[in-house]
Amino acid sequence: MNFLEERILKDGIIKKGNVLKVDSFLNHQMDINLLDEIGKEFKRRFSDTEITKILTIESSGIAIACAAARYFEAPVLFAKKSKSINIDGDMYVAEVESFTHKCKNQVIVSKSFLKENDKVLIIDDFLANGCALQGLISITEEAGATVEGIGIAIEKGFQIGGTVIRNLGYRLESLAIVDEMNDEDKTIKFREQ
Amino acid sequence: MNFLEERILKDGIIKKGNVLKVDSFLNHQMDINLLDEIGKEFKRRFSDTEITKILTIESSGIAIACAAARYFEAPVLFAKKSKSINIDGDMYVAEVESFTHKCKNQVIVSKSFLKENDKVLIIDDFLANGCALQGLISITEEAGATVEGIGIAIEKGFQIGGTVIRNLGYRLESLAIVDEMNDEDKTIKFREQ
DSSP states (O other): OOHHHHHHHHHOEEETTTEEEOTTTTSSEEOHHHHHHHHHHHHHHTTTSOOSEEEEETTTTHHHHHHHHHHHTOOEEEEEEESSOOOOTTEEEEEEEOTTTOOEEEEEEEGGGOOTTOEEEEEEEEESSOHHHHHHHHHHHHTTOEEEEEEEEEEETTSSHHHHHHHTTOOEEEEEEEEEEETTTTEEEEOOO | OOHHHHHHHHHOEEETTTEEEOTTTTSSEEOHHHHHHHHHHHHHHTTTSOOSEEEEETTTHHHHHHHHHHHHTOOEEEEEEESSOOOOTTEEEEEEEOTTTOOEEEEEEEGGGOOTTOEEEEEEEEESSOHHHHHHHHHHHHTTOEEEEEEEEEEETTSSHHHHHHHTTOOEEEEEEEEEEETTTTEEEEOOO
8 A cells, every 4th residue: 555545544534425535635735745755656657758847737736736846847837727718819728528517617728838849747636537637638739749647646446537548548647546435434445556 | 136036027927907927937837946946935034933834725826835835844725715605614714805806705714724723824926905815814813823924926016915914914025026017118126125
């Protein structure tokens, strides 16, 4: 069991409906030493890869992306989320539909900061159905840049996002993959990696 | 002139209506070495102060708060912004009105992560009229915690926020205070500190 899996077992809270709350250490209050370990682990897993830009999405991806950026020595770019606004031509915009919430959102990045020679590592805190991630991939490819890899802190292995992304041939590394969780006996089963 | 003022002159873009765009290095794309320098400078300015928690607000405060947290060895807590939603009793909620946009927003923090013995450093990227900051102060005091200081990257000295906060007796450190900017001749005048 790795450091993140251990921390999830220690401080994560399992709620009904397959909700895993990690807001005491990862996405509301944030343990800065844990973030650093996450950044270092992404660097270890992608150590053979040249990265020129780390791309994430507001808000809870930003801290993890910044922690990783220190190890990759690359700038961070965070996409903005918006409910359908008028965007001028200087922006890449991906329309993404939330499978869970049945609502549409826009994922927005300025064209100035993503170029065709960029080698991009996409980072986020959670992967479930992967709608936001699909938007980030779409924008990267629209820019002509290359998705060198995708680093996720916690993947919900019982939802479809991870499978889709791997089937599409992307290199996806999730530090903890939750295959089952039970809110009655408070158990979590992680995938062996 | 300090490192941040120099960077603003080099890469900031002045637009009509007193808009200063720093999205190439601070609040969309982020220069990770600059963030580190900002974190270190906050630590230098508040070196006499014990801090147990760094409080910021999504999204663009998060990266700076994380950079500072490494020097203060304190966890980061980021407040969430929302258009008026129903919140359960476990949250501190401040209603803040945007003076500029004339809209109301809620600033939300879980009660679990802000306690009466907390010594709080509030961090944000920009201070203009200070509405978001007022919400963060209000929540900290509602929790019975102490605002030990406020660290801002860029203060618009020609707007009222900084004056209000200093008049109220808070210790406010802004790394760059823009007193005047001119979108025609592209000049910026920083306040001497």
